[in-house]
Amino acid sequence: MQRHQSRRRRRRPNRLKRNVSKLFASPLQHTFDLSAEFRMDRKQYCVKLSVQPSRGLVDEKFIVLVQNVSPGFQMTIHALHKCEDGHSYEAFAHYTANATGTVNVSEDPSLGGTYSGVEQMGLLWSLRPVPGTKPGLRLRKVNVQTPMEVTISVYQGHQTEGFMDQVPLVGVLVERWYMAPRVRRIPITENGLTATLFLPSGLGPFPGLLDLWGGEGKLIEYRAALLASHGIACLTLDYLTPEITMETGKMVDSQYIETAYRVLEQHPQVLGSRIAMLGLSLGASVTLKMAVYSQVMKLRCVVCISGCHVQPIDGFLEELLNFCRINSETKTRINEEDQVIYHDLLLPIPTDPALKVDVGRLQCPLLLVVGEDDQNWPAYESAIDMKEMMEKAGNSHLLTVLSYPNAGHLIEPPYTPHTLATAFLSVTSVKKVMALWGGETVAHSRAQEDAWRKTLAFLRENLYGSSNCGF
């Protein structure tokens, strides 16, 4: 493997009054020390780099354009992101300028790097921890009120490493926002809830959505913030590790979820008759339970991502988690890389109706999003069984399944970097394990993009369209 180590040296012409040892505090400047000698490439200041939009939503595409280089000029376009926990992520790709001295990432192929081919958003979805970072990290935004900042730079030549030791030709800063302008974030603590409500900007009122995440617990806000940026009032709910559970040690019951639903339903800026529910992983299990069995919740539609309908019908969280815990003792697999595969915990799909949600009783449209390489949850097998159940019951017209070959468990908003395995502490375990999620990066990234677009269309159609539910 060739190592491209072209260390660029730039020397400034003699200028008496210049203070070259000044350091500048900026996302780019901290990466290099101007007191070193530099030789100025006289064409360097000609290179133009633009990323449009420079401030976009996280699910918006951008156009990366490099201009004013010589035809055939070889360059590496590099993306750098320092996340809130201090770890750095990078992506890079090799390009060769065309006859007009231009590279357009949305039209021209990458010849190598962390992605190849024509990939307009490759610089984001192929982000990975920089060399030397400990394994098992997952890139997630905690504070959704500030943007994710990505520095996009152009380096001379086709390089694969040592970016931090060099000065790029040019660089720009790009902001990626989870919250559109004037989306409002409202912490919800009433009635013992641990939740956050995101309201779209505008007069409203708006359709609503209850958003649930998975087995790690905590209050995860970014998907709800993004959905609010698309016009849906979204309440994200911590149901595994809320204040009340942390204080009492007791898991919440289904009334806790119904309370959250009521908060949404009665909010003056929410259309009470147009509320959806969305869950990922364990959250999808809870979502299916509530959608079918709750007397209080009248949902317009339901979205389950990487979910499974297998769970004890009686009881709620305690019973579900116990069920998983018992099965984990015999059905957990560990692969050669010491990564833990929970995929078999809920397999085989039981025939006993007491062990799976009776989706044949569902009265509203259901969208299932499934990664066929999911190593954590048997989402694919579960989807097949749910389809059968609904066909038998005669309500399969309500079902839409989006099934993605080579996509894994963590199907997130588009351009979120794919992680194969990460350090995972579920509420049922005492120690962190390296959980295998599955998925091949390119296919998983395509799946995220496609699933998000279709999820938004599904929500929009069902939350705004005329009622076709049985109530």
Place this chain on the structure above:
Amino acid sequence: MVRAHLSVTTLRKLIEMKMIPCISVHRNLTCLHHALGGIRWKSSYRQAPLLTAAPARGLIDEPISVKGRFLPPHCPVTVCAQMHSEDGDLWEAFGHYNTTSDGTVSLTRDHSVGGSYLGCEPMGLFWGLQPAPGARKGLRLRKKNVETPFVVHVSLLDGHVSPSERQSTELAAVTTERWYMAPGVRRIEIRQNGVVGTLFLPPGPGPVPAILDLWGMGGGLVEYRAALFASRGYASLSLAYLGHKDLPAPRNRINVGDSYFKTAFHLLQDHPQVCADRVGIIGLSFGVYLTLRLATQPDISPSCLICINGPVGSTVTLSDADGRTEQFESDQKYWVFDDDGYVSFKALSLPANLAPETIVKIEKLTCPLLCIVGEDDLSSSSIECANLMEETLRAAGKHQLFTCLSYPGAGHLIEPPYTPNSRASLWSVKPVKQITLWGGHLASHAAAQEDAWKKTLEFLETNLRC
């Protein structure tokens, strides 16, 4: 519970058919909104009307694409923009449109048939912003704090209405932000060697070309154009020279001279992030005189100059040593008042009225000069001065350095695009409230700003980059 099947439009039709008493319509509407959750679209809609604006967070000179979707076909709608200035005044603009057969309205494609602007004007909602009815007189929309954006609320209203009816007719809305500073641009206050200014640096390792930014007799420190240049990749220093607390007193006089401007130019040129041989100067109004005067100083070699609507000389002498100037009051003999009592300063810069010893020796210029003129400029004799500049350069055999852009219907304040022109605005409050005339007709001025900015960036690209 009544199903939500009545839209405002249907209600209006019912009123016309006298099926609902007119008096209680308003109350019924409110009840409808409460009982049905304020649904403002027909049940026959598959989806609610959707309004999008891209980019939602853009730079001030970036066009926005505003689109409405999921509307009934061939229906009247109003697209309306509202924003509060930093002083709290409400500004608004609106256009009346008819949706096409596919139920959409697109401001980049469709024609406004009424409102603040007519015809196909993708950015009309922004350059057409005007103070809302009942606002104070003499307002001008300017951003003081460039680190935050202008927040413009864009809404889609049912029917051909005015923005005051937004509460009852809004179908969809989106909030946009308009920024002067791109991400990563750094704002640095400069109080060094007597120089009072603000430096804006683009992100990136540099070095970059630079622009010295000069404004007019309004004084103070106007940062937004320099911030925008930095967002476009140029280091830019906006320089104060009059009416700033950190400058030598008194505030109503120019107390700095040639050495001040030279120091500022060198400060910018010598900055480690700046390509020393690629520094330009831009001036508006009195800033034009300062630009030309600085450019002809020994030891000052800018790469290019941009002069917008300004004089080639001054009615007051700008001294060198201590910087004191004569009183501005001697100017008042040139003030012309119209029937409303608004003052025009235009005669002040008529070449015949300029102090001859102040007229800049333009024949000494050695770099390209872009001259921008608003033909309806009521504040400065821009055309006459531009002609004088051209003649002087031609006589010196340097005509190839000169380019002039002349815009019919444009006024004095040719600023970055998509910001509204003020034909007149408050100039001073002491000893009396005085409004001054700038000139410019809204639509033609907007077109001029858009074209002038584009040509300005191209001119800078050619002369400061490669």
